Each structure stands twice: as structure tokens, then as C-alpha cells.
Amino acid sequence: MHDLPFNFVDYEGITRLFIYLNKDVQLVTRNTAKADIINRYKKEKEIVKSLLDDAPGRISFTSDLWTSLTTDGYMCLTCHFIDNNWTLQKRVLSYTFMPPPHSGLALSTKIHNLLCEWGLEGRVFSITLDNAYTNDLSVDTLRDELNLKDLHVCKGDHFHMRCCAHILNLIVQEGMKGVDPSIVKIRESVKYVKGSQARKQKFLECVSLVSSGNKGLSQDVSTRWNSTYLILQSDIHHRRAFQHLDLIDSNYKYCPSKVEWEKREQFCSFLKVFYDSTLMFSGTNYPTANLYFPAVYLCYIELKKQIERDNEHLKVMTSKMWLKFEKYWSEFCATLAIACVLDPRYKMTFINFVYTKIYGECSLEFHRFNTKLQSLFNAYKSSHSLQPSSSNALGNDLNNVRNDDTFDTMEAFKEFDEMSSNEFRCNSLKCQFELYLDEPKMPRHVKLDILDFWKSNQFRYPNLASMARDILSIPVSLSLQKLLSVLGDVYLTNINLLLSRRMQKQLFACEIGYVQD
Template structure:
């Protein structure tokens, strides 16, 4: 049989024949020919781009395939395979992207990159990952526009339902859960926990338990254990039972160090019950004396809220001033002109506070103080502006802002999740305590009253703070025990002896980690003594002399040999306080020098002083699950929250900034105004 070759040998030409090609073993084409009436399913992915032309449309009755994109037709002969169809797809003028979907053949092997089943599986996994990473609604998989876009890129792309994608999410959750469980079992030290209760808009409560630990490379890690529904009652017994069963389910009940929770009566009861349960298994250090830690960020919030009640009138005038500027486009333009006249940077931005967040109030005051001269200029040019503060009121706002700045900075430090926070507590709280005591002696009645109110609340929690947080700062080579001694004497006078209590607790706690084995030098002396006696056995006098030498040592050497690792560490000079020191790198580098002390530092430095880290999963405005997730079933919510944390942590899901919660106050399009050309004011 003659074969006609044209410029494109695979496109239908004058001859109905095709260039013969090697058939592919893994591809079968279902055709009904005169030789075979049996129909076989088309398994090649190439049929996503072609459709068979009915025989009635062909003048010669031979089977042909039609390209779905450009309409070109090709003869189809089963014994020659589908090579001509594949070549067309590579050169089809209507197919812009050749690599999408991994449909093309490898140039070397001529085989498909992925099979249809593998493609469908990976495609569904990518959908789950996108939902987790970008918080995409499940309904997106059934959106006609999204489906059309994917089908344009690959016509045979599988259609996914909401139920299918949820089932895939649950499968991924169980797969990742096994991996996380193995990780927790391999943790070299102990594991600390944070506990939170969340509420959905339909009033269902959810418990979230998060683990915090340092891995073998001294990298701080956190993993969410659960986000499960918590039916009432929410008393101490129910909460402790829920937590204990969860720890046993994960197999980490013998590795727990400290539990950080909010200051609630139910939490106090549950912690005591949980402490008793774990102590019965001898699972806690020091019989659980340091087991419970109250959320430090929550305590600071309570202290500030008490103080703000005393100065609400001054803050209200700032709110009213900002609301006035926001009231109309004309006022915005006038204010923009005012700050331009005062040569103020418009990019700083005005902020309006959120009533439920005191830190937003601080940022509002800070921004208002920055534009203080702008408000004063507006008062002169706008007779309707009646809310401008007087000089004395501005001075009062400045003092309030300075006081709140210490709380704001401490809260930001305590809320970190990518660095240790336990060693940051004592210096920050010491400074706050010192500032409050000094403000109580202020000549300003308002500031004095506010400081007294805050100090009374603060002292209540200061007297009950966990000694472990003082031990944490001692393990910081920039502070050590001297800072604890300095702080107490600065607060209570030089006769203060409180630091001795901390030192005693430090020593007893270190004994829990001390190996108790004899030092290497002592063991070596025993070995050397035996060797010497064997060598000089024939010289009785020499043996006696060498024994005398064994007992000879300088006083300094004897003192150092009797010191343990903690004492040697404390005796070393402190590091420069202003040095950019990574405390985890320090202990990683001294792990072999102070092995027992490093093990203790590993556990203490992994303790979170705040539960706020868990609040970044849904919103930062309280622990409220949004309306979209509240509509999901509890098992799907848990799979969604946990799997996202396990796969991406906080790398892909950035925390919402406060700016995103605050309404824009001065959105002004300068291009709309041709009369004035002030700098654009970016309102955050």
C-alpha cells in the first residue's frame, strides 16, 4: 500500500492512509470497525481533546476524530495508536498553553507524564490545599465560572462536588495527623500546651488545644491538636476530662510540662483536676508545682481595661475629632489641606479604634498625637469643628499614650509564636510595675487615679505569677540571676530578699533534670588510681606518695569540681544586654557543655506566656468563628483548622493586621480634586 507524505503527515489529506507509527501498549481506543464489533473504553487522555465523528458524516465511512478546539479531523486506525492526535495537540493553534495539566508526552520516552487517575487525584489534592492555604469556600469547586476556566485549559478535567472535596479534606486530615503524632513522639523534651474556647455564631463552643515545643534542632514549633466541639456544661470537670482524653489519644500525657490558659474560674478547676490525674502517673515535673500558667496577655488586657475606665472622657474627644473628619468628603479635604500646611507626613494615617480592643485605642491616640497640629489648624479654618482638644487635654492624652505604650509593647512581645516568650516576661512586667508605681506619684490627678486603679489589679496577678517565668529570664545569658535580684530590690528596696526564694526554686527545679552521675573527673581519678597502684605495686613507698598526691589539689580546683552545671553557668559573666543574641542558638551551642541545664532550658523556653497564638486561625476580634465556618459540620471545622496548621502553620496564613479591622477614615482620591494638591493621606 502506498503512503502519501505531506507537510503535516498526520492531517487528513488526499490519501486516506496514515504514516505507520509504533503502537503504544498503554493506550486502547474504542472503535467499532468492520473487523471488530466489540467496544473498548478509551483510556488515553488524548480523548479529552477529540471526539469521534459519526460514520454517517464520512463519505468513505472510515472512522475519524475531530479536534474539539479547532475542528480539524484525522483518520483513526486502532493498530496505529493515537500518535497523530497527540502531535496535533502540540501544534493546535487554538491551544495556547501546551504544558497545563501535564498532558503532553515526554520527548524522550513518548509516554504520558501522568495517568488520568493520578491527575484526578492530584487535582483534587490541589483543590484541598488551595482551600486550606487561601481560605477559599468549599462552594468554589461547583462555581460554573471556575469550572469553565479549568475546562478551557483541560477539557477532561474532572468535576468535583462539595461533598467530594470535604471527603478529600478529611482524608488529608487523617494522613497528616499520623505524621504529627510521630513528630510529637520524637520531641526530645517536654511539651507545653495552650487552651482556648471558641464560640460559633450559633453559640456552639469549640475547644482548641495547641502544643508548643522545641525540636531536636532547637527550632520552636507549634501544632494544633484539636478543634473539637465542646458540648455543655463547660465546668472544670468537663474541661479536664476533655483535655486528658485528648492527651491520651495523642500519647503525650507523660510529656506535658506547662498548660497556659485564660484567667477563668472553670480553667482553674480543670487545671487542678488535670494536675491530679497527671500526678497519679508521675508525669509532671516537681509534682506539677509549675504546671499552670495564666495567659499574660489576658492579664495585661484586664489591667488596661480597668485603667481606661478612669479616662474615657479624654479618649472620647479624640474619637469625636476623628469621626468629625470622617463625616464628609469636604471635611476630609480640609484636614488633608491642614496637615499639608503643617508639613506633616500624610502616610502616617489616622486610626479609629475598635471598642473591643484596647490596643487599637492606643494606636488611635498615637496617630492623633502625630496629627495634633493638623487638628489645631483645622479648628482655625473650620468653624464647625468643635471637638478639638485643649492644650491640657492634649498633654493628658500624651501621658496616657506613653503609659499604654509599655502595655502595648509587652502584649506584642508576649503574643509572638516564632520566638521564645518565656524569657521576655520578667523584664517587661518589671518595667510596667515600675512605671505604674511612679505614675501613682504623679501630680496629675487623672493619671494618678488611673495608675492606682491599674496598679491594684496588677499587684494581684504579680503576687501570683508563676516562678517559672523568673527562672526563664535567669536562663537568658544577658540577665541571669542578677536581674531578678536587681528587679526586686528596685521595687521593694535593697533589703528585699524575694530573689532568694526564686533562687531556691531554681535549684530544686534543676535537680529534677540533674543526671546525678559522678563527674567525669572523679571517675577518671578512680581509674588512674588503680593504674598507678598496679604500676608501682612493687614500690610500697611510691604507692603511698601517689595516694597523697591524689588528695592534693588547689582550693579553686576543688571548688570548681564540686559545682554543678547551674552554678558554673551562673558564675560566668553575663552577655551584653544590648547584643542581638538568639537565646535558642546560645543553648544549642552550649548543649554539650551544660547537657542537663540545656534540657531544662529546652522545656522552659518553649513555654508560651500567652494563648493569643491560637487566636489567629479565624479572627483577631475575639474567639468567634465566622459565619461561613459556623455553617460547617464540627468534624469538617476540625479537619479544616488542624490540617491548615499542620501543613502551613503561620507561613501562608498571615495574621490579619489591625489595619484590616479598622474602617478607612480618609479615603480621598486626589485625582478627583483639582483645586488643592495636598499629599494623599493613607488611612489605616
């Protein structure tokens, strides 16, 4: 609970306290304390194993590497699945030291060993990783190893998922490279205000005078575009306060001109759809796989719209982003488009709508997608090991309602909203899938708990529900791993502070034991 070393039970003050409370106490050693904690860990591990054994269907994974402040490498492996009650679950299976080299072979070996340790080798559906060459190599090796034992669905066609938040980050970062010097003024303005307590107080007085509210100033990290978006947003909110500060403080030299303020507003408006999509992809309490395709389509529409407009400074930015977007669009896998089909608000109507808008009528790309969809459904139809749970309890918990309000007022969807499900039907898919597609799609603005929908319909479409269970458990980003990395940095920073303080109190010998433990 308190991050104490095992040998705290040997501290003189602790032993004296125990004896004072009970003179007949049997004191434990550091080894006994360590053994107790390891036994507790093993019991907790068995609980997680039991949960995974009871889970129907297959399991998706996310994995990420992290380098600590002391340059040690660690790897986190997290599993994601939907349980018998159609509740999205996730568990960190391993947060373990990863010695160099961090090659594709070393990573695949490490992940494969962990899968075998947990008995999940034959239940893998997908793994989501950052977009990196080493990860591509590790996934290819792992896929080949599992295919040798015939453990994949569709020979692993749906195995490798790239972190969508990471890809969006790469696309936007490409556009922001040296795009506009006014962003430098944003950073310098915030740095200036936060440079001293007197400046902070003066700025707060300006905020109070112009009544711009008490919204705080954000300071961005240049390698994270979403923080740059937040600093744009907060600066625009305090525009009048900065202009007033420019009038009363002769040392403040970074106030943007009227034209630069207008540019900022345009940048902020343009980046909003990418920021909202990133937030949506990073959700952990609701399925995100079904939200991917509509969100990416919105990004596509926004890019096309800005490229066609006669706005020079945004055109430079969007042209760079478009080249990057085209590179990754083909790699945005069909699996997440299938997840959109399994959303009763979209179905095949939306996929056909988008592919027609992008590629034209009866495109080869849509034919390929349809082939993959049919192949996956046939795999589930012929499989007896992936049947859904027999539980028939209906869920009433709507705490995990999806967060896709971004789509509600978008012009890009108006034409789709007016279409009916009967305007398109995939004739190559029969039985359950055909019945599902024949039913009218739900209104897109309905706040639907998609897991609750499939829980209610699992007996009408048993094979389709099994497929939905596995696909909807796929996380489209590595948000949990990123959080653990941040927590790891904070943890080690606190340890370093703790060491320096205690060393000043001549407890160096004790701390050596702490670090070793």
C-alpha cells in the same frame, strides 16, 4: 483551596467540563471527595505526630475558647516545643466544636482526651490560658489527673501559666475606667472625620497643609486598651491637622483644648511601656518566656514612678492600676523568672537585683523562688528521659532574634548593667548550674538568639540545657488563638455573605448542602 462544598463534584457544569476534557473520565461522588480529603487529613496528622515523637523534652500548650457569630463554641489547642535543631515550633492540634456547658470539668476532660489522642499525656510541661475562674478549675482538675499518674515535673508546680498579655490588659483597663473624658473626644474626632468621604477629604487637606505626614487615623475598640493607645498616638501625630480642621469646619465640635492635648501626650507616654510589653509577649517567632520578667519589672518601675509624681490625672489612673498589679504580681509565676535566669544576659544577678529592689535584702520571696529553682533543676538532673538531643550542628539562623529593644534605654536597668555576675551567686545550686552562673553575664544590649546559645552549650550543661529547652518553649500569651478567633469571625462573615448572594440566585438547596458539609 477554595472552600467549596464536597458536592461541587456533582455540579452539572463541573461534570460537563470533565466530560468535555475526557469523555472516558470516571466521575467521583461527593462521598469519594470527602473520603479523599479525610485521608489527606489523616496523613498530615501522622506527619505532625511523627514530628512530636521526634521532639526531645516536654511540650507546652496554649488553649482558648471562642464563640462564633452563630454562638457556637470552639476550642483551640496548640502545642509549642523546641525541636532537635533548637528551633521553636508550634502546631495547632485541634480546632474543635466545644458544646456547652463550658465548665472547668468539661474543659479539662476535653484537653485530657486530646492529649491522650495525640499520645502527649506524659510529655506536658505547661499550659497557658486566659485569666478566668473556669480555666483555673480546669487546670486544677487536669493537674490532679496527671499527678495521679506521676506525669508532671515537680508535681505540676510549673504547669499553669496565665496569659501575660491578658493580665496586662486587665491592669491597664482598670486604670482607664472613666479616667479622663478627653479620650471620648479622641473617639468622636476620629468618628467625625471618618463619617463621610467629604470630611475625610477635608481632613487630608488639613494634613497636607500642616505637613503632619500621611500616617493613618486609628479607630479604637473600647474593650481593647492597646487600640486606645494607638488612637492616642495617631491623634497626637495629627494634632495640628485637627486644630486646623477646628478653624475651617464649624461642624467639628470635638477638638481638644491645649490642656487636653498635653494630657493625651502624658497618657501616651505612660502607656507606651505597657504597649511595648504586650507586643513583646505576643511574639510567635522567638521565645518570649525569658523576656517576661524584665518587661514586667519595667511596668513596675513605671507605675511606681507615676504614683510618686505630683500629676493628679495620671495619679488616679496609676493608683487603680497599682492595686490590680499588686494582685497579679504574686501570681506572676516563678517559672518565667527561671526563664530569665536561663538568659545569659541576666542570670541570677538580675533576679536578685529585682527582688532586692522590690522586697529588700534576703527577702522571703526570693528564698521561695530559689527553692523552686533548685527543685526544678534537681528534677532535671535526676531525670534520664529529658536529656537533650545528640545533634551537634551549630545554628546560624538568626531570624528569630528576640524583640526586647524596649529595655535598651531604660533608666531602670542602668544600675543592673553595672553589676557583674560575681556580685551574686546562688550557692545552693551545684555542678552545671554553678558553672553557668560563675561565667560573666553577657552585655544586656547584645542581640542574642537564646536558642542558638543553648544549642551551642547543650554539651557543656546537658541537664541545664534540657531545662532551658522546655522552659523557653513556654508561650506567655495566646496570640495564635486570638488570631484564629479573628479569622474565624472573618470566615463565618464571608459564609453569611456568600449564602445571601447565592440565595438571591435561587441556589438555596445547594447551600443547605454546603452548610451541612
